[in-house]
Amino acid sequence: MRPTATLAFACVAAAFVATAATPAEKADYRYGLTRLNDVLAKECARRGITITDWHIHLRGGMTAAMAADREKTSGIRSGVLENHGREWPLDSDETLAAFIADAKKTLIDGRTMPVGIQVNDRDWHRRVSPENLAALDYVLADTMIMGTGRNGKPQRLWLLDEPISDPDAWMERYMEHNMRVLDEPISILANPTYLPTCIAGEYDRLWTEERMRKVIAKAVAKGIALEIQAESPFPRAKFLKLAKKMGAKFSFGTNNFDPKPKDLSRWLEVIDWLDLKGDDIWRPAKLKNGQHPSTDGERG
Template identity: 30%
Template structure:
C-alpha cells in the first residue's frame, strides 16, 4: 500500500511539474511613476493613467521574460490603436504583438483587440472604444493565450517550424522584454502586472505534438499576408456546439460568423426569437449573420430585427417551379425535370429574382441539383453567368465562394471580380468537421482576390 501511495504521489508531482509554476506577481505600473520604463514619443501620466498618442511607446527597462502571464488594463480612446509587444528587444522592437484596436470603421477591419497580429487576427472586438478592459497574455512554453475580460480569444501553439514571411521573421518565441506602443490616436493604460512562470520541458514536448503543421497550413499564410480570415457561413448544427465552435475557431485560427437559420419551419421563426438569440449570444466572440430561409423570410422578420445581424444572406435553392411545386434543390424528391435546359433557365430566373430580396450576400451560389451537377460547366454557360452577375451588380450583392459545394467555378468568380463584386468565404457546414476553407483559398489564389475585395460586415 505504501509503495502504491508513493507511486501515485510521484505521478501527481510529475503532472503538476508539467504546468507553468507561478513566481511572485510583479506590479509594473499601478498609477504611480514610470521610473521602470523607457518612454519615447508622446507618453503622459495624468491622474494615475498613462496616455499614449500616435507613436508613443513605453518599454520595460532591464527586464527579460520567457514564460509569463501579463495583465494590462487599457482602453482605446476615440478610435485610438496600439499594441502590446512581448519578447522584444530593449527598444521595443521585434517579438509578437497583440492588438489594441476597437475601431470598427477602419479599412483594416480584421485586426481587432486581442489579435495576435499576423498569426491569429480577430475580426470581432468584444469591447468598445472608450471602454476599460483587461487584456491577459499568457506565454507558457510554446503556447500563447490571449484573453479579453477573461474571454479566451487566442490559443496558439507555435510549431517547431513556424511559417513566417520575411517581414514577420521576428515573430518567434524566445525571450525579451515587453513594450506597449501606440500606433494611431490615443490609448490609455491604467495598470500593468506581470507574473513570471516556470515551465518544464515535458510540457513543451506535449505542446509541440499538438501544434498545427504550418508547412502546409493555408490559414497561417492568410494571417501572415494580412488577409481577413473569416468563415462567413457557419451553423451550430449536430455536434458543433457553441463551446466547440469557440475552441475550434481558436485552434484553427479561423474567425467564425454564426448564422442561425431564420424562416418558417426553421429554428428561428419570428422577431421575438431573434431577440432571444441575441440575448444568448451576448459577449460571444462571433460575427452574427442571418440566413433567410424560403422566399417568405423578408416579410417574416422586420427590418429592425434583421439589422441586429452583422449581415444577412440567403440562397436561391428554394422556389416554386412552373407546375406550382415547392422546390428545394438539395432534396432530390422535390426536383421535377421535364427538360433540363428549360429547368436551368428556371433556376437562373429564380436567382435573378432573389437578388431583389433585402439581403447582403448570395450564398450557395450556382448550386445545381444532383442530377445536373455532374455537367455544371455545360449548364452554367457564359450567358447565364453574366445574367446572374448583372443582377448582383444592379442590386449591390456580395458573392460567396462556398467551400462545401466548391462553387461557383473559377470562370464565374473571375467574371464577378471583373464586374467589381465583393466576396465572402463560406462553408455552410452540417457538423463540426468542415475543413479550413481550402476551396476558397484555392480560388483566392487562382483568381487573385485581394483583402480589399473581401466583404466587410456591418461591425
C-alpha cells in the same frame, strides 16, 4: 448540402442548450495544425486578407462558444447564423430574437461575433420585425429552394422528388429565381450557381456567360458577396474568374452540420486562382430597416 427539416429542428434545440459546453474539454471543433491551414494562414497574411467564416451554423452541437474559441485559436474570424423560415429552426420573431440575444452573449476579447440568419422563404424580409432586422449583422441566402414539390411544400433542390425533364426550361425558371433572391435585402449569396445533382453535369452548358454575367452584375450592384464555400464544387472557376473581373466581393463559409472543422482547401484554391487581395473580400455593413446597406453608404 443542406439538412432535412427534421435534422434542422433537432439542431436548433442543441443550439440553445449547448452553449454551456466547455471548449477546453472538447476541442475537436478547432482547426488542426495541418500544412493546409498553415499555408492558408500565411497566404492570407501575405495578401492582406482577413478571413471570416460567415457560414457557421449553430446546429448539431456547434455553439457560439466553440465558434469564439475557434476564432481565437485559428485566426479565422467567426460569424454565426441559423436557418430562418417556415419549418426551419428560427420560425418566428420570438425564436429569432432569442437566437440573436443568446449568440451575442459570447464575447471574443470583449466584442461580440457577427450574428446572421440564412433565409429560406422568399417573403422573409416581410416577416422579420424591424427590431430583429436591425439586430442582425448580415443575411445569407442561397438559391437551393425553388418552387413547390409534390407534397405542396417548398422544393428543396437537393431533395428533388422528380427528375428535371427539360433542363433548359428549368434553367430559365432558375435564373428568375436567382434574380429574385438577389432582389432581397441579403448580404451574402451562398453557394452561387448551385445545380441539382441530376443536371450538374450540364453546368458549363446551362451556365452560359450571359447568365453568369446577370447574376454577378446584380450582386455587384447591390454589394452582395459571392460565397466561396468549403467542400463545395460551386461556383466553378469560369464564374469566379468572371466575377473577379466584374468587381465582385467574395466571402468565405463552411456551412457546417456539426462542430467538426471542414476541409478548407477550396478557400485556398480560389484565393490562389483569383489572386485575391484584401480589397476583394466582402465586409459587412449594418442592415437598416430592411434596406440593403449599399444604399446608405455605411461600411464597417
